[in-house]
Amino acid sequence: MELAVLIATGLLVAATLLPLSRHPHWFVRGMDFPRLQLAVIAAVLILIQVLLLDHAKAQTWILVSATAVCLAWQLWWVLPYTVFWRAEVKAEKSPSPDRKLSILTANVLTPNKQADALLRLVNQYKPDVLVTLESDAWWQGHLDTLQQDMPYSMKCPLDNLYGMHVYSRLQLDETEISYLVEEGIPSMHALLKLRTGDQVRVHFLHPAPPSPTENPESAERDAELVIVARTIVDSDQPVIVTGDLNDVAWSATTRLFRKLSGLLDPRVGRGMFNTFHAKYPFLRWPLDHLFHSHHFTVSSIKRLPYFGSDHFGLFTELSFRPVRGKDQEGVRADADDESWANSIADEQDVDSKDVPAPGE
Known part of the structure; x- marks a missing residue:
């Protein structure tokens, strides 16, 4: 289980870091798309890490921290497209x-x-x-x-x-x-x-x-x-x-x-x-x-x-x-x-x- 969690965390970190390169390759740019899905995966992964890994090991908290940073980064991109963000355009309730x-x-x-x-x-x-x-x-x-x-x-x-x-x-x-x-x-x-x-x-x-x-x-x-x-x-x-x-x-x-x-x-x-x-x-x-x-x-x-x-x-x-x-x-x-x-x-x-x- 520990190995599986380690691999999953590594893949999540890689998917999060890839778009930072600005490389135009389709696979790199494609990592911009599933940010919401990656945020959900990160949240679930944190829960698994906290529930199943040994809290006495430093590696556990390194994994939790890395996953939390990935979660925060993905949410930074998608949260503006939710009701939790200030609207960029004013609402017109009774348009002429x-x-x-x-x-x-x-x-x-x-x-x-x-x-x-x-x-x-x-x-x-x-x-x-x-x-x-x-x-x-x-x-x-x-x-x-x-x-x-x-x-x-x-x-x-x-x-x-x-x-x-x-x-x-x-x-x-x-x-x-x-x-x-x-x-x-x-x-x-x-x-x-x-x-x-x-x-x-x-x-x-x-x-x-x-x-x-x-x-x-x-x-x-x-x-x-x-x-x-x-x-x-x-x-x-x-x-x-x-x-x-x-x-x-x-x-x-x-x-x-x-x-x-x-x-x-x-x-x-x-x-x-x-x-x-x-x-x-x-x-x-x-x-x-x-x-x-x-x-x-x-x-x-x-x-x-x-x-x-x-x-x-x-x-x-x-x-x-x-x-x-x-x-x-x-x-x-x-x-x-x-x-x-x-x-x-x-x-x-x-x-x-x-x-x-x-x-x-």
């Missing part, structure tokens, strides 16, 4: 109808053929904007039935798991589809006109994940996030970025994106809203995101019911309140963050000038 903006983001999973289930959710929640990821020509044929109510659209049907569609009740201007880092991996950019007449710059993203079957490193994903963030930070425009970023909300790279862009995360202080994997309750992470500038407050954020995909949909309702939201503040970049961002962009030879900036 003309200032509301609702967005439904859904990775549909290309082989999934339950389009009717997603369409029922759209009809139920009536979002102003629907964003779909992994949508191909088959999905487009079904989604086009929305065009009577959502006449503005952007369409990029692909059969490589990176198709993307946007359907909107609100006017879209200066629309552009770009391939920022990798061929075949699109992003969408536009100006969205609110009911108030104000314009919001929107970016819809779905970078490829680091994985042994796609990109062995996270460099391409990270580079896309970095260059998009850098086009936003100096803008006075209202901005929204949403999509499946193939990265968890609490990872170092998503945190880097938030620091560089200055955008806020409405989930902070409210919950994790784990959208993936829909079929495995104990292996779920927040992979679908919506970030916004200080111009907005939040009235609702929900993970939607299952519709056949490996992702749940994410429904977010914002309120355009630039005066009330002016003092909202997220995390800030320092010199080390800027240096890391430079190395990520330089490695992929990409520049923020390649990112469309509608309205500027």
Whole structure:
């Protein structure tokens, strides 16, 4: 038993230390994902150590201390995405109808053929904007039935798991589809006109994940996030970025994106809203995101019911309140963050000038 506990503690310490290296290999970056699960494992392991090991041995307390440090470190990353943390974005309890903006983001999973289930959710929640990821020509044929109510659209049907569609009740201007880092991996950019007449710059993203079957490193994903963030930070425009970023909300790279862009995360202080994997309750992470500038407050954020995909949909309702939201503040970049961002962009030879900036 003592040997088993020692091995388990060693593995936990290794899993905790790996992401500190910032190495882009998929396995290293993958250790950012299960921080909540690792925290649970650490808590259980401490209980086992205290109950079963010899308290008279110094080794026991070394193991307990090492595991406790791992537990504290993992919790430091995930606790902001619980109700135990101060909310980063102000709540709007009674939003003015003309200032509301609702967005439904859904990775549909290309082989999934339950389009009717997603369409029922759209009809139920009536979002102003629907964003779909992994949508191909088959999905487009079904989604086009929305065009009577959502006449503005952007369409990029692909059969490589990176198709993307946007359907909107609100006017879209200066629309552009770009391939920022990798061929075949699109992003969408536009100006969205609110009911108030104000314009919001929107970016819809779905970078490829680091994985042994796609990109062995996270460099391409990270580079896309970095260059998009850098086009936003100096803008006075209202901005929204949403999509499946193939990265968890609490990872170092998503945190880097938030620091560089200055955008806020409405989930902070409210919950994790784990959208993936829909079929495995104990292996779920927040992979679908919506970030916004200080111009907005939040009235609702929900993970939607299952519709056949490996992702749940994410429904977010914002309120355009630039005066009330002016003092909202997220995390800030320092010199080390800027240096890391430079190395990520330089490695992929990409520049923020390649990112469309509608309205500027």
